[in-house]
Amino acid sequence: MPVAVEGIYGIVAEFDTPSDLVRAAQSAYHDGWRRMDCYTPYPVEEAAEAIGFHKNKVPLVTLIGGLMGLCAMFTLETWISTLAYPLNIAGRPTYSWPAFIIPAYEWTILFAGLSAAFGMLAMNGLPSLYHPLFNAPNFRNGATQDKFFLCLEALDPKFDVVETRAYLESFAPTSVVEVEY
């Protein structure tokens, strides 16, 4: 049963290079850690692979959004041009589907793009202006700049304040800090 340690979110180790972080993350995952995350100033794909995060659902959300945009616009155009407000434009059929493709195409892209951006934010749980990691004193100085962090979270069944700290120190990080809630 995962039981959170009172008042502690996790223990975070700080590294100077992405290679050290990836090495530590690989070992921790290999040793059975699952409730863990890496924090880097730029995307480090190897770190995501190391902690077992391989796939995400952003493409699916984008596809659904795009199809919705396509159907919405094409239906709207057809309804307006044939039923709601039929106009005779140079004797052309009211259902001029080739002309309708263009706005429908634009709305496919519009809806898909908005779904990709907002879907990504929603799946990331953003916006969330507060996060326990911001309590770590060294996080602010590096996580978005030039340092690489590995956080082992208190929710993991293997978590123990003393042992986890010692475990992280075995990777020779720059520092190891407890993160308070």
Next chain:
Amino acid sequence: MATKDFKTVDPKLDPATGEFRVLAPGQDFKSVTEKISGIVLTPKTSLGWFAIFSLGGAVATLVLVAVTWLFLKGTGIWAITQPVAWGFAIINFVWWIGIGHAGTLISAILLLFKQGWRNSINRFAEAMTIFAVVCAGMFPLIHVGRPWVSYWLFPLPNTMNVWPQFRSPLLWDVFAVSTYATISVVFWYVGLIPDFGTMRDRSKSKFAQFAYGLVSLGWRGSVRHWMRYETASLLLAGLATPLVLSVHTVISFDFAVAVLPGWHTTIFPPYFVAGAIYSGFAMVLTLAIPLRKAYHLEGLVTDRHIDNMGKVMLGTGLIVAYGYGMEVFMAWYSASHWEFFMMWNRMFGPMGWSYGILIMCNIAIPLTTLWSRKLRTNITFMFLISLVVNTGMWFERFVIVVTSLYRDFLPSSWGTYRATKWDYATYVGTLGLFTALFLLFVRFLPMIPMNEIKMMLPSAKITPKTETAAGAGD
């Protein structure tokens, strides 16, 4: 892991290939962060910034005056009448939106092609796109005559039960341009989120921390977030690419779908898109060259960028030249009296001088000189050529709009076109508006994407030690 390495391999063989370095050597994560965020996070604002911003702002007020007068009097204050019913407003609309296209090309198409060098210039090229679309979007709205009801362009339910007509290219434009504006802003903002996080963490003042913290949406750099973020960026790039090609295609339909000689031609979509990219890259150079000098960014926006942009201009310029040639050829080959007369009149009629400027600025000067690598890396020359091409591309739109219209089928209805002071005020005013907006961007937002530059640094490479450790672990 080994298969992933190609992503982080930087062509450091630059001396061997003879190519310029994308980034100057000797930079690390810290120096890049400090350099780029330092431009924004300083309490000092240079006098030069204030000088240019006030100039841009002062010129931008011309738009305010001109548009106010327009709303009071109507479009009669412009030079548009029969036979030239489209004038500066449409010329400027097409010109501005074309400029915007280079930003999307750099941020989206070059990302898909894995052109790492674009990382240094994509942020401000995208900003340029947004501000250009702001300027462009204004023109059709004020051109409709009764701008207060321009929401009729959208399919909104109303008490009159009137709906838009979806077989008109002008309506396609509404959807193309509004989608383009929205997606450009979203793409740009998504790109800014991690950098806003960096700005939040680096800023000293409480207000800046609060403001950047708010717009960073609480970004904390989790690799899970990063992976979704990268997927979303790639998808947005993949979506923006067909979008940018479709926008100028649809704009060219405004002309090509009409049956007018000079407009009714199938070459328009590709040649409009190429022309848009041509002028857009010229505008990126116009902005990048003074910027990198003023903020000492030569290490990040290197000669490689200037050289590559020169090559893109050469390529798109040649496509544009082909378009001009094909227009002339088709005027003869179509054996249509009206087509032939239109082309003859465009070249040698009373407004032939505009065609002369067009050929001079878009073909004669750039396409003879941009072949030379020496000239492509001569910064002064490239700055001047960017101004020449932007002038030329403005005249291209002038030639297409005006010289196709002013002498139509009936000699009795021939006329001419002379822009009024309100036409000029509106156009010059948008140049000021663009400058002012761009300077605000430079002062308050990181103009080079820090996280994307860090990805290109040699220290971002995961060393082979990792694989042996992983192998041992397994």
